[in-house]
Amino acid sequence: xxxxxxxxxxxxxxxxxxxxxxxxxxxxxxxxxxxxxxxxxxxxxxxxxxxxxxxxxxxxxxxxxxxxxxxxxxxxxxxxxxxxxxxxxxxxxxxxxxxxxxxxxxxxxxxxxxxxxxxxxxxx
Numbered sequence: 001x002x003x004x005x006x007x008x009x010x011x012x013x014x015x016x017x018x019x020x021x022x023x024x025x026x027x028x029x030x031x032x033x034x035x036x037x038x039x040x041x042x043x044x045x046x047x048x049x050x051x052x053x054x055x056x057x058x059x060x061x062x063x064x065x066x067x068x069x070x071x072x073x074x075x076x077x078x079x080x081x082x083x084x085x086x087x088x089x090x091x092x093x094x095x096x097x098x099x100x101x102x103x104x105x106x107x108x109x110x111x112x113x114x115x116x117x118x119x120x121x122x123x124x
Contacts (some may be wrong), residue, residue, distance in 0.1 A: 007027050007068040010121060011046075011053075012067040017059050018110030028055040034104035035120060042095050042106055044123050065094075069119040070098075076116040080107050087122040102105050 002008050009026035016024040020086060026032070028050065039045045044066075046058030075083060077099065084107070088094035096107040100117035110117060 002027070004068070006121070007034070007070075008030050008039050010068050013057060013059065014063060017061065017063045017066075022059055024057045024059060025054050026057065028053055031099070031104070031120075038095075038104055038106055039123060040058070042123075044095070050090050064124055066121070066123045068121045069096075072118045072120060074118055077110070077114050079116070080111055083107075083119060088124055094122060097121045097123070 005027055006029070009032055012026055013024050024032050027028065033048070033050070033055060036045065036048050036055065042047055044060075046060045049056040050060075067085065068089050073083065080096070083096060084091060087096060097120045098105060098110050098117040099120050100113075100115050101111055102115060104120070105113075
């Protein structure tokens with residue numbers, strides 16, 4: 001029985017990537033689609049195709065770790081460095097996905113725009 005669509009999708013994608021599959025089909029939601037668009041823009045996954053309630057994700061072999069952050073910590077615009085140290089292996093490797101008042105984006109975009117938000121997931 002599935003309880004958290006986002007964490008189920010992230011773990012399914014990570015497991016499919018480790019096995020060597022080229023695509024993964026996950027149940028969809030609006031928030032998950034926004035997060036996948038960020039991952040596509042940053043370059044960790046290929047194309048995303050929606051089909052009814054499911055989303056087909058093309059995997060390109062760049063994901064080493066992909067996890068949801070629980071609880072969803074609130075982050076001010078000048079506190080991102082603390083969470084980068086906690087979740088990412090180094091400053092230049094990986095991305096933290098953040099939900100802000102201007103939509104879902106990477107932590108680097110949020111730093112550029114000078115806004116905070118809630119942490120959703122990280123990938124490297």
